[in-house]
Amino acid sequence: MNEIAAPGLFDRALRRITTVWRDMAAGVSRDEDESIEAQMQACLTSRGGEVSARNRAAKLAQTYLLLDEAERGHFLRTLASFDSDPTEVATAYAALQSANDQAERAQAQMNLRHALEPPRMQLLTQFTTIPDGMKFLVDLRAFLLEHMPGNPPLAALERDLRTLLANWFDVGFLELQRIDWTSPAALLEKLVGYEAVHEIRGWRDLKNRLDSDRRCYAFFHPRMPSEPLIFVEVALVQGLSGSVQQLLDQKAPVLDAAAADTAIFYSISNCQRGLAGISFGNFLIKRVVNVLSAEFRNLRTFATLSPIPGFRRWLDRELANPDANLLTEEENTALRGLVETDSGAASLTTILTRRGWLRDQAAGRVLEPILSRLCARYLVSESRNKRAADSVAHFHLSNGARIERLNPKADISDKGLKESAGLMVNYLYDPARIEQYHEEYAGEGRRNASPAVRRLAKG
Amino acid sequence: MNEIAAPGLFDRALRRITTVWRDMAAGVSRDEDESIEAQMQACLTSRGGEVSARNRAAKLAQTYLLLDEAERGHFLRTLASFDSDPTEVATAYAALQSANDQAERAQAQMNLRHALEPPRMQLLTQFTTIPDGMKFLVDLRAFLLEHMPGNPPLAALERDLRTLLANWFDVGFLELQRIDWTSPAALLEKLVGYEAVHEIRGWRDLKNRLDSDRRCYAFFHPRMPSEPLIFVEVALVQGLSGSVQQLLDQKAPVLDAAAADTAIFYSISNCQRGLAGISFGNFLIKRVVNVLSAEFRNLRTFATLSPIPGFRRWLDRELANPDANLLTEEENTALRGLVETDSGAASLTTILTRRGWLRDQAAGRVLEPILSRLCARYLVSESRNKRAADSVAHFHLSNGARIERLNPKADISDKGLKESAGLMVNYLYDPARIEQYHEEYAGEGRRNASPAVRRLAKG
Amino acid sequence: MNEIAAPGLFDRALRRITTVWRDMAAGVSRDEDESIEAQMQACLTSRGGEVSARNRAAKLAQTYLLLDEAERGHFLRTLASFDSDPTEVATAYAALQSANDQAERAQAQMNLRHALEPPRMQLLTQFTTIPDGMKFLVDLRAFLLEHMPGNPPLAALERDLRTLLANWFDVGFLELQRIDWTSPAALLEKLVGYEAVHEIRGWRDLKNRLDSDRRCYAFFHPRMPSEPLIFVEVALVQGLSGSVQQLLDQKAPVLDAAAADTAIFYSISNCQRGLAGISFGNFLIKRVVNVLSAEFRNLRTFATLSPIPGFRRWLDRELANPDANLLTEEENTALRGLVETDSGAASLTTILTRRGWLRDQAAGRVLEPILSRLCARYLVSESRNKRAADSVAHFHLSNGARIERLNPKADISDKGLKESAGLMVNYLYDPARIEQYHEEYAGEGRRNASPAVRRLAKG
């Protein structure tokens, strides 16, 4: 992204909190010299009443925003120190052990849960009252995720915050909204910043992605109304798309959306680092499938055009491994016919470091079937931690999609070549099979794929 | 309330869930014969994926709504049976005991918390995804509160639900909205049904309460947009109000709100039985004080005109107690001058059972000072469980208000006479003192009152 | 209407204008002693600039609202006196006569039009700038319509105002809105006041008319957003409705709207007396037919259930006319069998003055065929000024509807009995025939009717 400055989220939050603090301040007695710890303590004991405690929490948030990075670390470690009391936990556990009946047991269990809940969680909850408080907490977690490695108290605080956020950002509270060219410019500007798959190169590119044969949907939280959480970009087309450059071509003619038979999900981006690990993508895709089905009666196929971010990394490693025997005799011969080296593997490695082969038809004829075969094998057979080795493949297979089609030269951007030798893959979402495919993958680890891909992988 | 039928909330929810279920059903394999327990199990194991699990939960909710009361009891006991596993809890506690460092301890603590969280809470959370899901859960808790006495599993389920709702209905997520005569009729109809202090006797009465010298504010939750959670009715007047019948008089002239110096909060009603014990009233009053201050520059005084629901009950008990010595010699004489009985206490008891004394000026001259004195004493000195004996007094004192003025003949409705012999009280909210008063009451139990009330109570 | 007070429109307008005037007043030099005529003159010459002229016009409007009826008459006669200048008209006409070519002629024609446009129209236009200015003008015309008989200047002013309003309220500027139970109470209250066909007897009746098997639509003008111009009430039913009391029965079960095959337009009311003669009803019905067709696929029939306001007046006159020979021999006999008088006509006259026959089955058997026959004749054959004698019949026939079915005992309210002996009629709107039927009625005066009605009329 070149043209548009990243929105100064913290600064804006700061300004609004400053304003709101002015409003809240009337009637709150303050002691400017109070230490941060004492201020936190005052929030937790609800000194001056619950309303005052909330106002104190707002002041704390304001203080935090004015701190530099080191001071923020101190602030958060202080916050983390408000942990649960081991003695209380032990007492509560003992009570649970000695409970005499179901009712006593239930009560003791609840008491133990309360004893285990660190007081800092109460303070984190109090921050929700301030305007932009939810964004404040999401950004707080982003900060913690960045700074917690090697810092157990921060890690514990991060986990508490994650528990709270997972609760508040349950998909039941999210709103699906369509984004188009009549959406607020401030929101569209954020899309540009958040797009993580295929960079948006300016407003013209963005407008093209919001044209009448395109759709864009995002999840929003009611307490963060101007912040998308995740968004998906969809193209309404005829047949499966096999090239993202074609999809993004600003000069391509606009199709009549009503005539489209296929919806291609070509980009899904998470927007909030602070919500890492709290997943919405699965719900987003299926909600959008429902919305599109209702609007366009002619749609028959729902599929992605997805990157294969791990393919080249895997391929390069295998090609460098003399024992891998990745290539057949014929492939070896053909590749050495293109570049004379010690082995077909070495030839392939050499060729892939250069862009030139893309325009060389003879090279293409040799490479495309080899790359397709290897990529099919990578997607269908390679594993890491008992999952599909490729992270995007794992995401879609978990959601109940199947591997439908491999597309050579589908993303010929530098990034596409570097990550996946230009290949992209269509994952197919067949509403009638989603449950079964999910179960098979989640249970036995079975990866569903079209016969063509299956054949390729075996070939 | 006579004219307006209670809104059929369950029925409406049912209809909408039925519709949504039709939409969600595509792609979900169903087995109509599956037992409720098996269905719940399927939700919890996320069989078919998380999206399918949510759809199953929606189906469960639909099933529940079609059950009769006995069947609902069975349904909920089944749900309650998805409790945490004592073995897992014990294992997790042991791990916590043997944790070697802060990091291990933090992780073990988190694990123990998870082990203690009953699976039924996950299922309750899944219900949020359905439309009106939040209202569904609130009404579920209302049902549990009614049916749990003597039923420990239901009580445990209720407590879990309360934990979840307290989290979701944190005041940070609520929206303050003004309600007036341009609000949707469907919403106004609900106000009529929910008003708990001074019955709204029809649309004319309601319109009068929403006139230009009145204000009404309510908290709403973003996921229950057409359901008020709590609302307050305010009159903009000159000086403290001493009669609710005057405030509600439809023929009284409309004042120029801009000239008002006093805002009287004359009715606060909680709307959702299912949110019992999750308190918003404190925040509501203070938010409304801020909003009114900003709109009306001439407002100087913020006070309530409140019922004293426990006064007569206490008074009657004391009057019946021969050792109480509630009345002075003079009072005894004067009262027996009105009705000849064995004692002044008996006379007073007799008089208060009849409406007649309200119109009898001589009786009024005798009764008003006596009732005021006794009521002041009741509010200032009588306790129950270390709190003010009167529940409304406890609420406002906790919020940092002070007892400002007693008003005889302030509520001469049957209910007012029966509960408090017609007396009402003004609690004063002085923004500069709220914190201090709250602290004094919460800490030492000190009840602040105006000098006049203090004198009365002592007299 | 009994429960709900008529909204004080003028008062509200006055209050808002007062406010706005305070805002506009800064920078406008005023001379309180200026006569109304001088103030009008200042508006018309745009003294101090066009913005100042508008502010002066606002002040004039404010002045007007504070006047009593007699003073308003004076105000309006003064306004009416700003007429076009005969000399200018004569000069412009002479120029038109001597125009040499098309261009000169076109210009001269335009000049003559300008010369003919009375300056008072400019001032009326200036009133649009004030808030509620459009409502001000509509109410001004209502006042003129009431007071102009015998007052030529006021009549001329009224015609000018009508020209302007017809222009501004062209159907192209109107917005169709659905009204339901979530509409603002303030708007619903107005419906109650404006309903002209079947009185709304309170909020319960109103809510029943807005239930899920009912629809209500109104036209609004963007500059009078809280004022309906005309509204129609529709019932979604199975088959043609034959009784308005059944339609309005609050205890009748609510039907599943999706299953309805017929939409019955049972009430159309104009709301603004000041827009008399500017017709929207035709457009409203057809827009609503389109909206309903799109929403409910099962709807096949669109028809009214309409009053016949002129039937009894005509019938009584004919019955009193000894030469009319309205009744057949058999009818005469049968009627005299019910009440013995000089003639069947006299018997019928007598019977119709009493409600009793409604419950007398024998009487019903005699009367219903006679009344139906006579009413069919009245609707199909009776004329006044070359139109259908009945005003409602004329409205629907002009719109291209046909007379479909007569319904005895369809409106047994006092009004229904008095106006039409309890009969109502269904006019059928068949989208495929509307144009043809309209042409036939507008051209040859041909009234289309179903074969059954035609037979009745002849019988």
Add this chain to the structure above:
Amino acid sequence: MNEIAAPGLFDRALRRITTVWRDMAAGVSRDEDESIEAQMQACLTSRGGEVSARNRAAKLAQTYLLLDEAERGHFLRTLASFDSDPTEVATAYAALQSANDQAERAQAQMNLRHALEPPRMQLLTQFTTIPDGMKFLVDLRAFLLEHMPGNPPLAALERDLRTLLANWFDVGFLELQRIDWTSPAALLEKLVGYEAVHEIRGWRDLKNRLDSDRRCYAFFHPRMPSEPLIFVEVALVQGLSGSVQQLLDQKAPVLDAAAADTAIFYSISNCQRGLAGISFGNFLIKRVVNVLSAEFRNLRTFATLSPIPGFRRWLDRELANPDANLLTEEENTALRGLVETDSGAASLTTILTRRGWLRDQAAGRVLEPILSRLCARYLVSESRNKRAADSVAHFHLSNGARIERLNPKADISDKGLKESAGLMVNYLYDPARIEQYHEEYAGEGRRNASPAVRRLAKG
């Protein structure tokens, strides 16, 4: 404007009309072979009823949009041929002449007006019913304005259309809206296209103009909700601004708007060519002054920073005129000291053709006072058609502003140098003087100016 394509307004209108036509078409009998003239005739006679006539008009509009330029000319000449009937006009005039009393005269006058109203105006009005109908008519007038020179029928049609549009776009119907960075991107894109004073060079420039120390307001018509009619850009600053490049500098710090004492109106652009001659600018400025005054209590000064589009044209002409004696002896000498030519006038002419003098401090010291003096004289004294020779000066003087300050090097863009040698002028809007200044300029032609400008002009 380079980055953003002009919105295809006609195309969009066409698409929507096509859609709506499909909706309207049901029930309208069509004869594809009907000539345009016959179709127009059918609209005017309301064949098939008024609703059908409107549908026919929609079809005509659709036809028009599909025509090429020559065919549109034919279409419009056909439309123009529906003129008023001279015989009817003559008859109506004769009736007016022979009217016997006020009532007859008023009626006859009205009749004459009707006779003079060409039937084509009725058809133009019918076009309002179609979606985007208002934009259709505005664009129709834009087309007529371009093609009418030398074509009297089109000119007459244009004048009728102007009459209608002036009526519908009366300022009383317009809505003032603030535009900021949260406005729809589609609207902001239009601003870029419509900005007529200082080109918007992309989204970054646009965002900078909508920052927190800037304001942008536009008038909208309720029937053209996504089309601004006119907009003004305002900078909130300290003291009068003297350089538009500074105002538009994207790197300049953002000021605290609340601290600003001056609002600078630095750009006003009309958006719709089809509304030429229907003026809103005057109202817009004064409405915005009111809005800003209410929001920012510290604002004391409202002024423009305006171009002087006619200065160089006048100056060059005068410099070329040997009899003009524009320069003093000292000025002549000083100028010839910079560039040696025959005369100071020739030197000045030479210098102004080059950009170089802007960076040459010595040249600046000579030129600035000379240019300021001459420009002051141009603004204060030069006339054309009895108005200020400069069109922008005439606009602001008519509105009641005064000439406050001249700013050299205030617009050093190529356009600024070419039009006004880089000078710009502040017009001051003093709410207390606007009326008086307007009257003096409108009446005696007196141009108000600050003492400094007045002195310059005389010097």
